[in-house]
Amino acid sequence: MEIAVEDRAVQDRLAALEARVRRLEDSEEIAQLIASYGPLVDDGDAESVAQLWDRRGSYDVDGLSMTGRDDIAAMVRSRPHQGLIAEGCAHLLGPVRVHVDGDSAVAVCHSLLIRHGDHGFVVHRATANHFTLDRAADGWRIGCRTSRALDGQERAHLLLGAGARGEHL
Amino acid sequence: MEIAVEDRAVQDRLAALEARVRRLEDSEEIAQLIASYGPLVDDGDAESVAQLWDRRGSYDVDGLSMTGRDDIAAMVRSRPHQGLIAEGCAHLLGPVRVHVDGDSAVAVCHSLLIRHGDHGFVVHRATANHFTLDRAADGWRIGCRTSRALDGQERAHLLLGAGARGEHL
Amino acid sequence: MEIAVEDRAVQDRLAALEARVRRLEDSEEIAQLIASYGPLVDDGDAESVAQLWDRRGSYDVDGLSMTGRDDIAAMVRSRPHQGLIAEGCAHLLGPVRVHVDGDSAVAVCHSLLIRHGDHGFVVHRATANHFTLDRAADGWRIGCRTSRALDGQERAHLLLGAGARGEHL
Numbered sequence: 001m002e003i004a005v006e007d008r009a010v011q012d013r014l015a016a017l018e019a020r021v022r023r024l025e026d027s028e029e030i031a032q033l034i035a036s037y038g039p040l041v042d043d044g045d046a047e048s049v050a051q052l053w054d055r056r057g058s059y060d061v062d063g064l065s066m067t068g069r070d071d072i073a074a075m076v077r078s079r080p081h082q083g084l085i086a087e088g089c090a091h092l093l094g095p096v097r098v099h100v101d102g103d104s105a106v107a108v109c110h111s112l113l114i115r116h117g118d119h120g121f122v123v124h125r126a127t128a129n130h131f132t133l134d135r136a137a138d139g140w141r142i143g144c145r146t147s148r149a150l151d152g153q154e155r156a157h158l159l160l161g162a163g164a165r166g167e168h169l
Numbered sequence: 170m171e172i173a174v175e176d177r178a179v180q181d182r183l184a185a186l187e188a189r190v191r192r193l194e195d196s197e198e199i200a201q202l203i204a205s206y207g208p209l210v211d212d213g214d215a216e217s218v219a220q221l222w223d224r225r226g227s228y229d230v231d232g233l234s235m236t237g238r239d240d241i242a243a244m245v246r247s248r249p250h251q252g253l254i255a256e257g258c259a260h261l262l263g264p265v266r267v268h269v270d271g272d273s274a275v276a277v278c279h280s281l282l283i284r285h286g287d288h289g290f291v292v293h294r295a296t297a298n299h300f301t302l303d304r305a306a307d308g309w310r311i312g313c314r315t316s317r318a319l320d321g322q323e324r325a326h327l328l329l330g331a332g333a334r335g336e337h338l
Numbered sequence: 339m340e341i342a343v344e345d346r347a348v349q350d351r352l353a354a355l356e357a358r359v360r361r362l363e364d365s366e367e368i369a370q371l372i373a374s375y376g377p378l379v380d381d382g383d384a385e386s387v388a389q390l391w392d393r394r395g396s397y398d399v400d401g402l403s404m405t406g407r408d409d410i411a412a413m414v415r416s417r418p419h420q421g422l423i424a425e426g427c428a429h430l431l432g433p434v435r436v437h438v439d440g441d442s443a444v445a446v447c448h449s450l451l452i453r454h455g456d457h458g459f460v461v462h463r464a465t466a467n468h469f470t471l472d473r474a475a476d477g478w479r480i481g482c483r484t485s486r487a488l489d490g491q492e493r494a495h496l497l498l499g500a501g502a503r504g505e506h507l
Contacts (some may be wrong), residue, residue: 013183014351019189027197028365035435036502039446042466043499044490088490090464091431092448094261097204108208110261112283114450114464118487121461123290124285126259128211148456150211151285152257161212164205189359196366224459263430266373277377279430281452285468292459295452297380319380320454321426331382332376 003124015072026100029140030107030133038091038125054141061127061147078084088116093129099166103135104143108163125149128156130163144169195269198309199276199302207260207280215245223303223310230296257285262298268335272304273312277332278315294318295323299332313338315337364438367478368445376429384414392472392479399465399485402428408501426454431467431481436505441473442481446501449485466494469503481507 033052039046050069053059059066059075065071075081094110108130115124128150132143148156148168162169170282202221209217217240228244235241244250263279277299284293297319301312315338317325323332331338370401371390378386388407391397397404397413404410413419431446446468455464470481484507486494500507 005445008180010183010348013187014253014348014355017186017355018351019248020194021362024190024193024197024359024362028362029172029202031433032365032435035447038432038448038499039435039466039502042448043495043502045499045502048499048503071489077211080338085495086490087490088464088494090448090466090488091337091452092450092464094207095200095204095433097201097208109204110207110211110259112259112261112281112450114488116464116487117212121464121489123283123292123461125260126285126290128208128259148255149285150259151290152255153432155255157254160208161214161217164208164214165217179348179352182356186352186355186359189363193359193362193366196370223409263376264433265368266370266377278373279376279380279428281428281430281450290459292452295426295430295454295459297377297428315507318454319426319428319452320459321424325426326381326423329377330383330386333377333381333383 023100025136026105026140027098030098030100030105031096033133033140034093034096034107034109034131038093041076041081041091042085042089044076044085046073049073051075053084053140053145054136054143057142057144058143059145061145064148084113084115088121089116089124090114096131097164105129105131105135105140105164106163107133107134107169108160109111110150110160128159128163130159130169132153132168192269194311195274195304196267199267199269199274200265201313202302202309203265203276203278203300204260207262210250211243211254211258212262213245213251213254215242218242218245221311222314223305223312226313227309228311228314228316230314231318253282253284257290258293259283265300266333270335272302274302274304274309275332275335275337276300276302277329279319279329297328297332299328299338301337361438364443364473364478365436368436368438368443369434370423371471371478371480372431372434372445372469373446376431378488379414379419379429380423380427382414382420384411387403387411387414390408390481391479392474392481395480395482397480398484399483400487405415422451422453426459427462428452435502439504443473443478444501444504444506445469445471446498454474455505463489466497466501468497468507470506 050073388411
């Protein structure tokens, strides 16, 4: 009898640990996914960038709306993006704030696009980024990324607050 | 007898895991707390920014000393801060180095204030940030944040080293 | 008999948890190690910076190749680096993407060197950073750090992609 009771306590502690570890893994995996965007896009690795998104994922950035991996890969291969790489650029995304809710998640971060030119390096753009993510069979993927330049447009600031509070758009 | 011995070994492994998971959770929760400052302050969400601090928490930044959540919320609502948002700005805080010691912690990071203006984006300020944090009933909160512009003043550089070594100020 | 079976299940769950927690700890420890570089180097703490590397670790940055902790500490104490600190600077490293494989790891991140001068703050350099790390008796240490300015040189962009895919150089 005593053994059975203790055993149930062990089962409960194991289950609690498994849930806590899974939560940490989810948060870490999403942070790693987003941390790989900048290095991959600056290397021009179109396939790997596209794989960060879900098959039907979207990327909506000022004046440009992409849907699906082909669209995203095409942006990386486009003349404007390849021109950035040729001159030197850094897409630096800041640390993400992540809210995980079961099999979906919301994340938010700032990003900077630093460009190299004749007079050295400049901040070409500072951007607000809101992500929704979904758990797929083989890991987390981006469902929607919405990005707006922080140039005074209200929408950009709203994205940041919504993401930090874990709200969908 | 054999069962009892094994059971003690299971208890020990469970306790060790629980301690390790709690350490990871503490570190992650503090990183998430600090990662939400920039997005919230750039959205002008005064209440949510203030809630990152302990009820009696302080924020000491060059030439401005705030104590308690009302002071911090007032800074977010102030004309100068609202002016930054209206023109476009990004408070980008870098990844934090965190030292947790029981129910208190020290964290450190750089931050950049990027502003948008007539000639595009500029780095308005690079800042050293030292945090002390305390575990409250409902999670970690900032006790003291001390920030100094990295404009050559010795104090700013000292803050960074102290924080990286887990030292209080 | 039933107890023995259940016990084996408990052992398996404990072992699985221990492996998952260790993976999270490895990733977190490496992120923390790299997050301490900027604050320590901006404080001029030569000894602590050198300790981030393995005894035989190397740091290869455009035009400068260092091997061993003495070389790295000497760079921190050098007149050029001390000059940066005296005028005000921020070595801000972005969030790292880490791949751990047993006792070795690859990590990648962008970094910015922000300098203060007569006309305020400027982005002096944006850099690609590729790290290999090894697990030592007392924790993870940097084996090789390879850094190249993102000024249009192809090598810098290749470093980023390799690191993001977990490849050695």
